Amino acid sequence: MRLPPQTQEATAPEIHAYILGAGITSLSAAVHLLQEGHLPASHIHILETLDQAGGGTVSCGDAEQGYHYRAGGMPLLNGEAMATLLAEVPSETHPGKSVLDDLYEYWGLSASSAHQQQQQQQQQSSECHQTRLLRRSKHGLVRIDCKRSTNLGLRDRMEVFRFMNKRETVLGRSRISDYFGKGFFGGCYWGVLSTTFGFKPCHSAAEFHRALHRFGHDLSHLTSSHPRPLDGGQYNRHESLVAPTARFLRDQGVDFQFKTTVSDIIFADAPDTVPSSSSTAAPTNSRGSTPARANSFGSAHQKLPEDDDSKKSRQPEQQPYPPRLVSAIIAHPFNEPEQTIRVQPHDIVLVSLGSAMSGSSLGSNTTAPPLYQMEADHELDENWLLWLELTTKDPRRLGNAYNFCTRLEESRLESFTITLRAGGNCIIDRITGAGTGIQTVKGNGLFVSLIDAPWVVSLHVPPQPVFPDQPGHVQVLWGYALYPERKGEVVQKTMLECTGEEILREVLAQLNFKDAEMERILQGALTVPCVVPRMAAGLLPRGEGNRPRVIPPAIRNLGLIGQFVEIEGETGVTAMEYSVLGAQMAVRKLIGRQAATEEHQQHKVKESRKRSWLPLPCA
Numbered sequence: 001m002r003l004p005p006q007t008q009e010a011t012a013p014e015i016h017a018y019i020l021g022a023g024i025t026s027l028s029a030a031v032h033l034l035q036e037g038h039l040p041a042s043h044i045h046i047l048e049t050l051d052q053a054g055g056g057t058v059s060c061g062d063a064e065q066g067y068h069y070r071a072g073g074m075p076l077l078n079g080e081a082m083a084t085l086l087a088e089v090p091s092e093t094h095p096g097k098s099v100l101d102d103l104y105e106y107w108g109l110s111a112s113s114a115h116q117q118q119q120q121q122q123q124q125s126s127e128c129h130q131t132r133l134l135r136r137s138k139h140g141l142v143r144i145d146c147k148r149s150t151n152l153g154l155r156d157r158m159e160v161f162r163f164m165n166k167r168e169t170v171l172g173r174s175r176i177s178d179y180f181g182k183g184f185f186g187g188c189y190w191g192v193l194s195t196t197f198g199f200k201p202c203h204s205a206a207e208f209h210r211a212l213h214r215f216g217h218d219l220s221h222l223t224s225s226h227p228r229p230l231d232g233g234q235y236n237r238h239e240s241l242v243a244p245t246a247r248f249l250r251d252q253g254v255d256f257q258f259k260t261t262v263s264d265i266i267f268a269d270a271p272d273t274v275p276s277s278s279s280t281a282a283p284t285n286s287r288g289s290t291p292a293r294a295n296s297f298g299s300a301h302q303k304l305p306e307d308d309d310s311k312k313s314r315q316p317e318q319q320p321y322p323p324r325l326v327s328a329i330i331a332h333p334f335n336e337p338e339q340t341i342r343v344q345p346h347d348i349v350l351v352s353l354g355s356a357m358s359g360s361s362l363g364s365n366t367t368a369p370p371l372y373q374m375e376a377d378h379e380l381d382e383n384w385l386l387w388l389e390l391t392t393k394d395p396r397r398l399g400n401a402y403n404f405c406t407r408l409e410e411s412r413l414e415s416f417t418i419t420l421r422a423g424g425n426c427i428i429d430r431i432t433g434a435g436t437g438i439q440t441v442k443g444n445g446l447f448v449s450l451i452d453a454p455w456v457v458s459l460h461v462p463p464q465p466v467f468p469d470q471p472g473h474v475q476v477l478w479g480y481a482l483y484p485e486r487k488g489e490v491v492q493k494t495m496l497e498c499t500g501e502e503i504l505r506e507v508l509a510q511l512n513f514k515d516a517e518m519e520r521i522l523q524g525a526l527t528v529p530c531v532v533p534r535m536a537a538g539l540l541p542r543g544e545g546n547r548p549r550v551i552p553p554a555i556r557n558l559g560l561i562g563q564f565v566e567i568e569g570e571t572g573v574t575a576m577e578y579s580v581l582g583a584q585m586a587v588r589k590l591i592g593r594q595a596a597t598e599e600h601q602q603h604k605v606k607e608s609r610k611r612s613w614l615p616l617p618c619a
């Protein structure tokens with residue numbers, strides 16, 4: 001199909017934006033289109049398979065049946081991108097304020113100096129000692145806090161130093177295990193990083209490289225100030241961050257089309273009026289940024305100068321990118337005929353790629369998650385199917401979905417939610433060492449990892465209550481395991497085969513609970529296990545181009561968002577922050593407002609590179 005040449009620039013009121021999915025990534029794109037782009041709310045169309053907004057963060061269950069805290073409790077480490085988003089969502093309770101103000105108020109920070117106060121709090125918190133790892137010794141549990149005991153020996157220090165000073169391009173598709181010895185993987189430094197982000201030795205060296213540059217120099221800062229104000233408020237992160245954003249958009253009149261699945265995106269050749277130089281080269285850098293331009297929606301049709309990045313990435317022998325446009329979206333409303341949504345050249349289409357939740361398999365306290373769902377080709381959800389379709393159409397520009405959705409052995413983790421009617425305090429006391437004379441400071445929420453346990457289990461004890469309907473006497477804990485395919489010591493089964501009760505039994509045994517106490521806790525507990533075969537898919541080794549750019553070269557009305565796009569210098573281990581940042585970059589680029597943040601982004605990348613020279617923790 002060939003579209004008519006573009007004759008005049010479109011203005012905000014004429015533009016329609018189509019956003020696939022209603023997870024936090026897509027919602028943040030909608031907020032920025034509304035607040036920064038000034039698109040009429042009714043021109044923002046969100047097409048979502050499910051019947052509600054929130055995607056992977058929506059939880060389910062109750063105190064009677066047991067909660068399933070879906071997107072769990074790994075540290076979020078939300079930062080500037082999330083703050084920018086929440087500052088644009090008005091408070092539901094305080095007129096004239098934002099959700100960001102509400103969060104700061106909840107954590108006792110004043111909005112004007114919140115950043116400074118937050119840093120002070122984090123500083124104080126990182127000066128306290130707080131259990132982060134639990135190791136076993138013949139004397140019982142050893143509680144290790146990041147400040148004191150995650151030091152590196154000389155050999156490991158040298159390995160880390162050498163690794164950090166490699167260029168990312170040299171690392172290619174290599175794995176973390178290609179650069180470090182066995183000793184490194186047995187140590188606490190690796191223990192903290194791997195359990196905080198879900199890294200395994202087989203994962204991407206390039207992603208680990210980015211994570212080390214960002215966090216590697218100060219692990220205590222990374223984890224001992226958990227939770228942080230931007231990671232959630234009174235209840236869980238969905239209730240505090242995602243639900244108010246969705247309600248705001250709905251109240252503004254954004255067009256949510258639930259129970260509607262998008263199966264294909266149709267492209268057309270772009271009009272001849274596009275200057276040849278912009279179509280033959282990738283017109284954006286990997287952050288989708290462009291030089292300063294007027295605040296005009298027509299800017300998407302202007303000639304964009306080639307930047308350094310695209311010059312570098314374009315090999316002399318490479319064919320030029322043919323200029324294209326999204327011309328239609330194929331949607332399937334539930335129980336209705338297929339629809340073809342026509343997309344004009346000046347419209348915007350934002351596609352969220354891939355999904356960590358795809359193929360998740362839920363068990364119960366008395367049943368293990370069904371295993372048949374965990375096969376590579378089973379239960380690929382709409383998100384992957386669509387990306388696979390796009391990969392087939394244009395692998396050079398739209399990435400390689402196969403790289404991320406088929407290696408379940410390497411991307412699979414298992415999570416579990418424990419609903420405790422009694423015994424929660426015993427578990428917290430056991431973790432912190434209360435009553436033993438060696439108690440470490442209790443934080444307002446704990447994240448600890450049992451790194452000697454066969455499954456390598458991490459436990460998150462969030463501030464209670466986690467859910468609005470949670471009764472006062474009930475506590476909810478969340479956990480996940482890095483190696484669910486290994487056999488437990490007490491239950492003598494792989495975690496994948498275990499019921500919720502068996503998982504909790506193994507965890508309690510690893511925490512050194514004796515039989516009677518263990519039985520008492522088990523009686524008052526409901527544990528819901530969930531195998532998530534692609535939870536760590538974003539950490540799999542990847543080659544250049546496997547992750548597409550936020551704005552694919554020479555496709556002027558398409559933005560790609562989510563955890564699987566490439567944002568130079570940023571690490572996807574801060575999953576939500578990364579996705580929100582990508583959505584902001586896509587929107588700003590497509591509406592021609594990226595210039596303001598351009599310099600700042602470049603500064604951030606440079607700063608993160610400089611950190612490789614900071615001293616590493618030493619023995």
Ligand SMILES: Cc1cc2nc3c(=O)[nH]c(=O)nc-3n(C[C@H](O)[C@H](O)[C@H](O)COP(=O)(O)OP(=O)(O)OC[C@H]3O[C@@H](n4cnc5c(N)ncnc54)[C@H](O)[C@@H]3O)c2cc1C
Binds near residue numbers: 021076356357384575
């Ligand atoms: C067990 C688990 C624990 C996690 N813990 C954390 C954590 O601690 N910290 C963190 O930052 N992140 C965590 N994550 C990741 C977290 O879920 C993501 O950061 C966040 O949900 C990503 O949001 P998203 O909008 O990109 O994708 P999703 O939340 O997956 O939303 C995508 C939405 O798009 C819809 N959709 C997809 N394809 C189509 C289509 N073709 N047509 C129509 N609709 C479509 C889906 O139905 C879904 O609603 C966790 C994930 C899992 C699985």
